[in-house]
Amino acid sequence: MTTLDQQTLAQQVTLLELVDRVLNKGVVLSGDITLSVAGVDLVYVGLRLMLASVGTLEQLHEPEAELVHAAGP
Amino acid sequence: MIHLYAVSAAKAEPVATSGLDDAPVEWHEVDGLALALSRHAAAPPGTEESLLRHAAVVEAIAERAAAVLPARFGVAFADEAALERSVRERRAALGDVLDRVRGRIELGVRVLAAPAPAEPSSAATGGEYLRARLRETTEREGLASAIHDALAARSEDARRAPASPTLLLSAAYLVPSDGVADFRETVHGLELAHPALSILCTGPWPPYSFASGDAGGAS
Numbered sequence: 001m002t003t004l005d006q007q008t009l010a011q012q013v014t015l016l017e018l019v020d021r022v023l024n025k026g027v028v029l030s031g032d033i034t035l036s037v038a039g040v041d042l043v044y045v046g047l048r049l050m051l052a053s054v055g056t057l058e059q060l061h062e063p064e065a066e067l068v069h070a071a072g073p
Numbered sequence: 074m075i076h077l078y079a080v081s082a083a084k085a086e087p088v089a090t091s092g093l094d095d096a097p098v099e100w101h102e103v104d105g106l107a108l109a110l111s112r113h114a115a116a117p118p119g120t121e122e123s124l125l126r127h128a129a130v131v132e133a134i135a136e137r138a139a140a141v142l143p144a145r146f147g148v149a150f151a152d153e154a155a156l157e158r159s160v161r162e163r164r165a166a167l168g169d170v171l172d173r174v175r176g177r178i179e180l181g182v183r184v185l186a187a188p189a190p191a192e193p194s195s196a197a198t199g200g201e202y203l204r205a206r207l208r209e210t211t212e213r214e215g216l217a218s219a220i221h222d223a224l225a226a227r228s229e230d231a232r233r234a235p236a237s238p239t240l241l242l243s244a245a246y247l248v249p250s251d252g253v254a255d256f257r258e259t260v261h262g263l264e265l266a267h268p269a270l271s272i273l274c275t276g277p278w279p280p281y282s283f284a285s286g287d288a289g290g291a292s
Contacts (some may be wrong), residue, residue: 018278023146026142031149043119
């Protein structure tokens with residue numbers, strides 16, 4: 001892997017890790033859900049377009065179990 | 074509608090970073106906790122811009138506050154009364170989790186394995202093929218656990234997410250703010266020990282993965 005690839009990969013991982021944290025982690029207080037599980041999926045679709053390499057995202061993405069777990073507070 | 078960014082133990086300085094839709098970020102105190110929030114006419118949409126803005130505000134708060142719990146995106150509160158009710162319901166638990174993350178940050182690690190080589194036709198029977206695949210899966214799982222254990226030993230708490238055939242390990246580690254260099258050194262050592270793997274370490278992050286207070290490993 002070249003240094004440039006390595007850099008691109010690092011940037012993509014950082015972006016993916018950020019989105020995963022904001023959407024799936026963090027403290028949940030009981031309020032009105034404004035972003036449904038379907039909405040979360042749409043964000044990932046958008047993210048897929050943003051990332052240079054779809055293969056990278058698919059390789060990096062955790063299995064769906066993560067989202068299922070995240071659905072419950 | 075109220076959008077919540079983070080819960081903090083003490084009122085931090087005013088947040089200079091503006092919030093979603095450029096709304097100002099305010100502090101609101103409830104039972105000794107400080108809540109960073111912004112007010113909106115409608116629920117903020119789940120766009121990339123909103124997510125990045127939410128994250129930037131949390132980051133700005135975490136830079137100054139010793140203890141902060143980032144809020145998950147996608148939950149809104151009708152008004153202050155609704156928000157206060159939710160906080161009071163969980164007041165004791167929030168205090169405990171804030172104590173646990175005080176002075177600590179989160180580091181993320183993803184370990185990527187090269188895709189498994191296409192199975193050579195040397196496996197004469199279906200049984201041999203299955204045994205070979207099983208052996209391979211077991212080896213990968215062992216390797217992931219060894220790496221996780223080495224990193225967990227350098228941290229105070231850890232969360233491990235489900236893996237996949239190429240994503241050997243995806244985990245978050247809670248590390249004292251002054252322990253980041255040690256942790257990264259351990260990561261570097263693991264990289265040298267396992268040249269076939271890509272080990273990617275991100276952060277420091279505000280402690281998103283530890284903010285819900287679930288027991289370690291139950292993530």
